[in-house]
Amino acid sequence: MNKIDIHIICGPTASGKSAHAMQKASELNGVIINCDSQQIYDALPILSAQPPQQDKDQIPHILYEHLHPNNICSAGNWREIALPKIQETIKENKTPIICGGTGLYIKALIDGLSPMPDIPEEIRTKVVEKYNKLGAQAFYDELYKRDPEIAQRFHVNHKARIIRAMEVIEATGKSLADWQKLPRETPPEEWNFIITKVLPTREQLYQRCNARFDIMLKQGALEETEEFSKRIDDGEINENVPMAKALGFKQLREYIKGETSLEDAIETAKTKTRHYAKRQNTWFKNQI
Structure with missing residues (x-):
């Protein structure tokens, strides 16, 4: 049986995964397929660190800004969306490059999952309430x-x-x-997963987290937070959507509401980002 290589570029936030994926895709005639639980949503492109348009123009990118913010995308949901995209990429004689920092998505792809039921939105809302x-x-x-x-x-x-x-x-x-307890639905036997973990030193990672947040602010993160907050306040977007957990959103929203200073909001957002990156770094070292 001929093996088909599926490349996975993973690691914590701000580690430089996207640059590695671009390089790999350039070398292997690749298509970059998102496996980040924030970047899959069509919202907050700056805070979620969506790839810039010039990268998308150079290399095909799939499953970025793919879902409305009110949708839920569990590991099982993502796997159902991603599998056909991987298969299409292979049929086009291109190399799938899976890139992102959501470890549970990656585990679901590599190890498979037991089939799970779709939950109607009205039940989700009822349970959260x-x-x-x-x-x-x-x-x-x-x-x-x-x-x-x-x-x-x-x-x-x-x-x-x-x-x-x-x-x-x-x-x-x-x-x-x-x-x-139901049998796992596993990936095709001929798929050969090649995993690259991008794991900077803690000092490097923290520096990257701080610098990236400064860049996001210059790019308009505060303005996009204000716009997204208005959509929540107007009832267009649910209060508890996954994107409301985007790193920095809560702190910048608190500043917009007058609940904190901009300086404190930025410092707290950077601290939360560093702590999250540290947890991700530990997870990838031990779980993948």
């Missing part, structure tokens, strides 16, 4: 009553996980644990 109304402990207690097997796996503070578990049982009447 219930969480906000009850609070973490009461919500967790209700999940424990309805699905003790899965609840025992999570801590009360694992907000996203316990919400997901409640969504599944609300939508299907079955425990998330039951779905996870």
Whole structure:
């Protein structure tokens, strides 16, 4: 069986993944396929560090700015979208270059996933509203009553996980644990994953994080935060969308609302970015 190389360029935020992917794609007649859970959304292109247009003009880029901010893109959702794009790239005799920092997307691609149900948007909204109304402990207690097997796996503070578990049982009447016991859907046997981890030293990574945020501000990050905040306030975009967790968004929004100074907002955003990059760095060293 002839093996087909699938290149994966991964690492923490601000590590330089995109530059590595551009170089690899230039060498291998490649197509860059996004595996970043922020860059997949059509919003906040500066804060999410979307590739510049000149890079997109030079090398094909896929799954960037692909979804509306109100959509949810779990690892399973991303895998379902990405697999056909990888297959199309191969049929065109080009090399897939998977690039991004969302480790769970990469694990889902390499290891496969058990099939998971699609959750209707109205159920997602209902469950989030219930969480906000009850609070973490009461919500967790209700999940424990309805699905003790899965609840025992999570801590009360694992907000996203316990919400997901409640969504599944609300939508299907079955425990998330039951779905996870189904056989994994694995990638084609002929795919050969070649992984490049871009892992700068901690000092280099922190310097890159700080410098990049300064560049983002010069490029208009504050203005795009104000525009995105208005879309939330107007009800066009849900308050709890994934993009609202974009690094720096919360702090800049607080400045826009008059809740903090610009200097403090910038410093806090840089600190949060460095801490996030550190966690990513550790994850990639140990998990991929």
